[in-house]
Amino acid sequence: MQVVWLVPLVAVLIGGWLAVKAILEQGPTVTISFETGEGLDAGKTKLKFKNVDIGVVKSVTLSGDHRKVIATAELAKDATGLLVDDTRFWVVRPRISGGTVSGIGTLLSGSFIGMDVGASTKSRRDYTGLESPPVIATGVPGRQFVLKGDDMGSLDVGSPIYYRRLQVGHVTSYQLDANGKGVTMNIFIDAPYDKYVKEDTRFWHASGIDVSLDTSGVKVNTESLVSILIGGLAFQTPDETADQPEANANTDFALFRERAEAMAQHDRIVDEYVFNFRQSVRGLTVGAPVDFLGIVVGEVAAIHTRFDPATRSFSIPVEIKLFPERFTSHYASGGAGGRVTNDRRQLAQWLVDHGMRAQLRTGNLLTGQLYVALDFFPNAPKAKMDWSANPPEFPTVPGGLQSLQDSVTTLLAKLNKIPFEGIGNDAHQTLRDADALLKQLDADVAPQATQTLAAAKAALDSANNMLQPDSAVVQNTGDAMKELARTAAAFRTLADYLERHPEALIRGKQEDKK
Known part of the structure; x- marks a missing residue:
């Protein structure tokens, strides 16, 4: 139991x-x-x-x-x-x-x-839970950074990031900014490539194909076939700032639309001016360069219109951003260089006093794009900077085509003042007087001239007959010439005798003694 x-x-x-x-x-x-x-x-x-x-x-x-x-x-x-x-x-x-x-x-x-x-x-x-897998697993060596741009373009989570055409990272996430005016992206750069992200590194969209035309021909740039199809990013640090320290993790960077914009010189000092043009600005766009002797020293910031009630005329004020640090001078062999002056007003007035003016010029004949050129015009009228305006107004001169048009207009105005109708009437009267004179010459002078010519012809014929070899005049002239020759011989004989016997002039010729 x-x-x-x-x-x-x-x-x-x-x-x-x-x-x-x-x-x-x-x-x-x-x-x-x-x-x-x-x-x-x-x-x-x-x-x-x-x-x-x-x-x-x-x-x-x-x-x-x-x-x-x-x-x-x-x-x-x-x-x-x-x-x-x-x-x-x-x-x-x-x-x-x-x-x-x-x-x-x-x-x-x-x-x-x-x-x-x-x-x-x-x-x-x-x-x-996540709705999509994380792009980068925890513990992967590298660093994360933040990009801020205007839009996403063709990017997505997992889009590649390139450095010198090597894939070195990915886009990990993105979100729309709270104000709705941009997007913020988180990116991850794998080690050891993350050490190339410096404080002045520039990021840009590497999607699609960049085609440019210059004096050396057509250039086509792209990062990879993948970036053409699905989009991507690229980054690089300018050579002049490549020695900067590495950027810290989660550092914010601006995202540019293209490489040219990203690698452009970023100036610390920006001065604003207004160029007031009185001609068409068709072809001038915001962002167009401001050129000084072939060097870009600024860009167009805004284009407006202005009506002057006093003169009842329109003008086109163009706001520009000028980078005064680009007005520098560099000397060889380690010489000093720097800005013309550190005072903004002094620099601007010095340039204006020496004839500098702003002028619209054509940058591309095919597209008609314009740019603003700063150049010296020694014959330009004297001008002063208008510092009372905000931004201050910089003097301008008409563009090349506008100057040609003004010259043609002035020439036409002068031509219009010439009395072509009166000149034509005078010329017509002169022609009528000349025609009457010709008729008078034909009626009165021509017959007499014909008779005179006939008489002259007869005289010439008679003289011609007299000069014939068998004519009496020619024979008599020959005999006379012979006699003249004998007379000249007799004179020579006499002269010789007198030279030998000068006493003969007193005593006479003596008979020869036998």
């Missing part, structure tokens, strides 16, 4: 031991809330950490307000140390995001809940 009662007692002890063992070996239970229950199946959906099963979903229910899905999961006992305050959970399912494809294996095995352990030491059992 005692043995019979011993069997139930042993069974109770074994059951109690099994119950205690089950309680002692039971792992923690956690609740995770999701936006949707897609991929969650009670009793089947596993929890995995580093692709190792550590638990299973026991139930899937709606929250009290019916806005969330609550998944209750039971984990293995040895997973208790993984449940800390910043541990993250998400449903792993097939996804395409930021140019990456993940969760392909779940097409066959089914979805599961992924897990990433945080660095906190505080225990936790209630979590809010």
